[in-house]
Amino acid sequence: MIYHDPGTASHSDHKFAEKGRRNDYYGDGSDDVKEPVPKVKETCPSDMDRFLVLFEENDPENPFNWSGTRRWFISAVAAFLIFNATFASSLPAGVLQQMETHFNFSGEVGALVLSLFVLGFAVGPILWGPLSEHYGRRPISLYSFPLFIGTQIGCALSPNTASILIFRFLGGVFSAASLTNSGGIMSDIFDGSARGRALAGFTLAPFAGPSMAPLVSGWMNVAGVSWRWVFWLQTIVAGAALILVVFALPETFKPILLVRKAERRRKQTGDGRWWAPLEKQRVSFLRRVKDIVTRPFQMLVGEPMLLAITLYMSFVYGVIYLLFEAYPIVFTIGHHFNSGVSGLMFLPIPIGGTVACVLYVVYFDPIYQVAVKEHHPHHPPPEHRLHNSLYASLILPIAFFWFAWTSYPSVSFWAPMMAGFPLGMGTVLLYLGLFNYIIDTYLASAASALAATVIVRSFFGAGFPLFANQMYDKLSPRWASTLLAFISVVMAPIPFVLRKYGPALRRRSRTRINDV
Structure with a gap:
């Protein structure tokens, strides 16, 4: 439904529950169909059951x-x-x-x-x-x-x-x-x-x-x-x-692929009774839009831990776009760089993000795979996804303080420039952990939960650049960035709180979630 930047899915897509957790309609663990479809009976199956097109093993x-x-x-x-x-x-x-x-x-x-x-x-x-x-x-x-x-x-x-x-x-x-x-x-x-x-x-x-x-x-x-x-x-x-x-x-959308499979089977056999689950849906387009628009906000209001995660992710996302106004102040005005050299100052951010991706693959994901084996045949509790976010929540304040107090024109440009490296690394590690945590926690409602984070995050990304110039002008680059650092310090405990109290918070949730 709503875009999810690193791994955003539509309203019916982010269901990564294991096979066997619940009955599905596509043979792959997903449950996109809103209306129940009768399971194929072992004896005396109805025509509707017998001609239902699903993915075979x-x-x-x-x-x-x-x-x-x-x-x-x-x-x-x-x-x-x-x-x-x-x-x-x-x-x-x-x-x-x-x-x-x-x-x-x-x-x-x-x-x-x-x-x-x-x-x-x-x-x-x-x-x-x-x-x-x-x-x-x-x-x-x-x-x-x-x-x-x-x-x-x-x-x-x-x-x-x-x-x-x-x-x-x-x-x-x-x-x-x-x-x-x-x-x-x-x-x-x-x-x-x-x-x-x-x-x-x-x-x-x-x-x-x-x-x-x-x-x-x-x-x-x-x-x-x-x-x-x-x-x-x-x-x-x-x-x-x-x-x-x-x-x-x-x-790649499985319901559409099943529709095509059903169409081919009807054409090959000449029997019009073959059907795919999506063809039996009776949810109107306008109803689906209404559900998509209202559901994320309902979850934000009713899920305090989702609200906390959303605010944290949105703040970090907003800061990335705020830097497009802050960097020219620090580097173009402060260090008298032209726009080309000022653009080079952004390079450590994607480099730090790339290092974070490599670090996740070679270090954090193997830790999670150990948990997968320990909890087999069930999925590990979602809190196992937060390992890298714990580190990220400590790295981000360091990056903000680093940038803040090296942004004097008298200090070498290398110092504030390299603050982008831990900023990029911390941002990617934080997002990987919290995105996966949301998906594992909310299961069938994960798309709506992620949609809530995307909507709020986009508003933060749109709004932060609008006040950046005024903030950096009135507070100075040092104190403006220090303010961001203090906000990140206030938000840093969120992954630690979820790690410790996540199971208790999930049990009190009003949304269908993973209670493992």
Whole structure:
């Protein structure tokens, strides 16, 4: 339903419960169908039961049974689609001064150029999530990408401030389809045992994109390239992504694949009684949209631990976008760098995130796999997913304090620049732990829980850049970043509290959760 940046899925996709925990309709542990479908009886089965099309054991059409090479290639394509969207979100950062001069608008309006795109991340999935459940992942990508490309052309040709702001917002709305679908694709092709490793690389894309974009646009600005070419560049990148969608992205949504299987069987046998579960759903599109919009907020209100996790993740996400306003203050004004060199200052963030992914794969995931073996045939309690988040909650305050008190112009730029390394590493480790914890905790309601985090997070990402200039101007770069550090210190105990009291909190939950 709603996009989930590193591993976002649609409303019916993030069900990674083990086989046998509950009866399913697709033969893979998922329970996407809202209305119960009668189980096939061993004696005297009804026509409806006998002609129900499901995935058989080791069915090659089930995405879980596709070859590892194919699934990892598809995950790489999905990650690139997310990179494309998040890259576009901050790409204008390096040419904002050009745009302010050309359109004669203020720095606050310049911040809107970044913020409105991220706001589209919160609005767009409300549309794309339900559509992907009706028509599948591939059609939504095929139709949304040309629309996204159109908004980038619109930005490049914009004659006034109003048009650039409108096209930026619409660009966020249409690119959110990639974010929504990519998370769903990951849940379609990887089961719970492989999810941690799959998400490790996948989680990097939402942070690498916005961190790399200012570097590119900054050097384009230094080279004297018109700000319009920044959007032409994004048009080219989006065009390359569309080619990948057309030629390399198959349909992965299991209910749609079963519908196609049922259609083939009806055609081959001439018997119209064959049917797939999705064909019997009676949930209207508008009802599904209503459920998708209201359910996440109902969970936020009724689940204190979800609210705490959401606020923590949203704060960190907002800070990433706040840096697009803070870095120019520290490096362009403080150290007198041009926009190209200032863009280089972002590099330690994706490098730190990459190190976090490697660290997760070689250290934290093996620890979790030991817990999997110890609790077999059940899944380990969700608290085993929090190991890396404990470290991340300690790393992030260090990164903020580091950046704060090395941002003097008299201090070497290397010091505040390298603060981005623990910031990127801590952010990715935190997200990997908390995303997996939400999924393991809420099971069938995980998509709605993740949707709540995405909506709130996108509002934080859109809102933080709007007050960054005023905050850093009034408090100074030192105390503004110190304020962020203190907030991160206040939030740091959240993973520790969940680790210790998570089982008790889950037992009091009003949502269907994992009580293991």
